[in-house]
Amino acid sequence: MDIIKCFRSYCAVVECGSFSIAADKLLITQPSVSTHIHELEKYYNTVLLDRGREKVLPTDTGKLLYSYAKEVLHRIKKIENAMNDARNLLSGNVEIGASTVPGTYILPEVLKRFKEQYPKINISLKIRDTSIIIKEVFEKKVDFGVVGERTRKQGLVFCRLTDDTVCLIAPGSERREKITIEELKKMPLIFRESSSGTRMTVAETLKKKGIRVKDLNIVMELGSTEAVKQGVIEGLGISFVSERTIRNEEKQGLLRRIDVERLNIKRNFWLVKRANGNLTRVAKTLLNFLKKECCIRDVHSGL
Template structure:
């Protein structure tokens, strides 16, 4: 069976009516002016992002022949091949890369327009994809988002957790509506708004042999084995910057971990020491599993920032979340001082 524009014809019927692809294109031009349809662009983007026809078809709830036919029609309309079907995965051609950039923007704008129209009816609904670095994503946002969701049942929230560098990249590439990260940077494409402060502390095993007193000295930090977050981590970036200002440009790093939880478990097992957010170790310190120490003569305080594209028109739903986070951030403490 051959589908087109919501119509399914048996192959015999197709032969009878001579409904070739060339004729399909002629019909399309006659009735639609040759314009690309949003559905075609949606299918094209799905194939490009999933790098395969069958995976895209399953995600869209379509048959693979339907997807193949729509892509072929789009290629005929534009007069160029958009996808390289050779090999194990489907890749974009140069023309496909150009179309993908514009198609993604068109689909995003279509979604924003739909949400904006509905918001005029007094119905705040839609979908928001929020990106967060580890500390806000695991220790700050869950409670806030639960409160926001209860107040706005028509809004579906998705949160992606990655290091600060990864989230900033996702904001730039329009993969998330808003980001919450542990560092800011100068950019003419992004807007950073301070949300809340966060206190960093040195952590060590409960029976630590690396620190003699109740505070960690700079000399002790130079000698201690460190379990660190990965290079894109905002925590690591701030920590290294502040220690460098005090003359410590290199630490004895024995392990590098991809999450704060793995850092905590490694330190707890005796692998070394680390510097993490105070709010991330409150439970472990209370239970006596870890020690939390300040650094003698210095205080490690950093800020978390809401980030979004400067030129991006936020949907009403995203605007509501942005305002909610700004107001909620005023009521969050930066961590208990030890």
């Protein structure tokens, strides 16, 4: 039972003297109002309303409940107003940094929801490679960052934000659905630059399989995920990218995934902030909002 909805329906019926008029006032159906009243009478095990022919009137116990229900609803309204005022009064600037994938494919939607709740907080989002964002967090050039890899740099705290899968992509015309690691070594590969979090993840995973980056047939290095995808579409090679980045191209048949035997590349996206740096109130508000919206799992203070 939603006690608040029940109280609203009950008070409306008492004030209007009618189930139908109360329903119109609350913009809900009359059966919904009747259900709410029935739930209250069942819960309190008493008759609350005298359903006369001309007008619905509260019983003695109904009058008692009405006075308390009105007080509860009044306090709830005050709480809602106070919270809205607090959100609207909170203002200031936040500067954050993000690597390509979270900055392009995750944060915009989350930041839109944040701005709806905190319209007076201004956000500046820098999108750079992972290593650059980590450096800028350390040097206090941004309040905090969202990146695809952790580092062992002292003085930073990394919090796991959400996970990601990196997949191998080929042009939509590619017929093969699966290849071996040995076949992968011979195929023309397009890679991101060395400071890219995606590249770091791929290199680390391949290293565990005994494969070094220099063992691969890298034909081109490009500076953005969009450039990599376009290069693959044009047939310049295959590449590793976050699965989040290719949903539209897959639907359009421009790109397709290729499974690599015994190769499963998973990674996390991380919030990074200075260990001894005190965030402003608005920066803390945004950081906590991101944790909540992106399903934070655990926290690591250093490595």
